[in-house]
Amino acid sequence: MLRVEQVSHAFRNAKESVPVLHDINLTVEKGTMVALLGSSGSGKSTLLNLMAGLMKPDQGKIWIADQDIVRLGENRLAEFRRSHIGFIFQSYELLSNLTVRENVELPLVFMGVSPSKRKTKALSLLEQVGLAPKAALFPSQLSGGQQQRVSIARSLITEPSVIFADEPTGNLDTETEEEIITILQRLNREMRTTFVIVTHEAEVAEQMQVVLTLQQGRLVRETVQQAGVKEK
Numbered sequence: 001m002l003r004v005e006q007v008s009h010a011f012r013n014a015k016e017s018v019p020v021l022h023d024i025n026l027t028v029e030k031g032t033m034v035a036l037l038g039s040s041g042s043g044k045s046t047l048l049n050l051m052a053g054l055m056k057p058d059q060g061k062i063w064i065a066d067q068d069i070v071r072l073g074e075n076r077l078a079e080f081r082r083s084h085i086g087f088i089f090q091s092y093e094l095l096s097n098l099t100v101r102e103n104v105e106l107p108l109v110f111m112g113v114s115p116s117k118r119k120t121k122a123l124s125l126l127e128q129v130g131l132a133p134k135a136a137l138f139p140s141q142l143s144g145g146q147q148q149r150v151s152i153a154r155s156l157i158t159e160p161s162v163i164f165a166d167e168p169t170g171n172l173d174t175e176t177e178e179e180i181i182t183i184l185q186r187l188n189r190e191m192r193t194t195f196v197i198v199t200h201e202a203e204v205a206e207q208m209q210v211v212l213t214l215q216q217g218r219l220v221r222e223t224v225q226q227a228g229v230k231e232k
């Protein structure tokens, strides 16, 4: 489903090249929920952004649904990302001048789906995350946890092959964090959505089926926590 092969990456400034990821290899099976765990600066966001096609690695291959996304040109990559990849940001990234429902619909607007289809689908996803009654409100009228639930619904609306989330509970208190993790687990179970979730908290990672641990740009451990997930 998702495979990273011999990926290395460095950031360059005027003077030097700073290596950030070293020979990363990993496989994520369809329908699993994977945590990418590591301390601040270990390279989690960089790896996630590479896997989501937001950046190109210096070296290596990244396969999603049988396509090496590193090889895709800008236009085809944008199209591929729209139909195969979902993303959940720590800071939600909702548009403040659109209603909750319109935010959830937005990815389908870019795909040319008809308004009535978009609306039905958005309302059904808002139902799934417990926010149907808030559909007509604006993001600023919701709590942080509710805004993140909207962004989860938005990430699901194109039925992507995989959803990447960068510290999705990073701005939330512990109780709300638990709520969000529970929702993601239920969506993973019921819709068989594949999730890769970045966190620096071991307690969050332990609730995922697979934990990949990054240390100073190297993948140092892969722990499989539940039966039914294939070992590497």
Ligand SMILES: Nc1ncnc2c1ncn2[C@@H]1O[C@H](COP(=O)(O)OP(=O)(O)O)[C@@H](O)[C@H]1O
Pocket (backbone or CB within 6 Å): 011, 012, 020, 038, 039, 040, 041, 042, 043, 044, 045, 046, 047
């Ligand atoms: N755009 C960038 N330019 C230069 N260095 C960067 C950039 N993004 C990240 N880095 C560096 O790469 C390393 C890994 O960063 P990051 O992937 O954000 O780690 P994490 O998400 O685990 O905290 C850090 O040392 C960071 O300073």
Ligand SMILES: [Mg+2]
Pocket (backbone or CB within 6 Å): 044, 045, 046
């Ligand atoms: Mg980060």
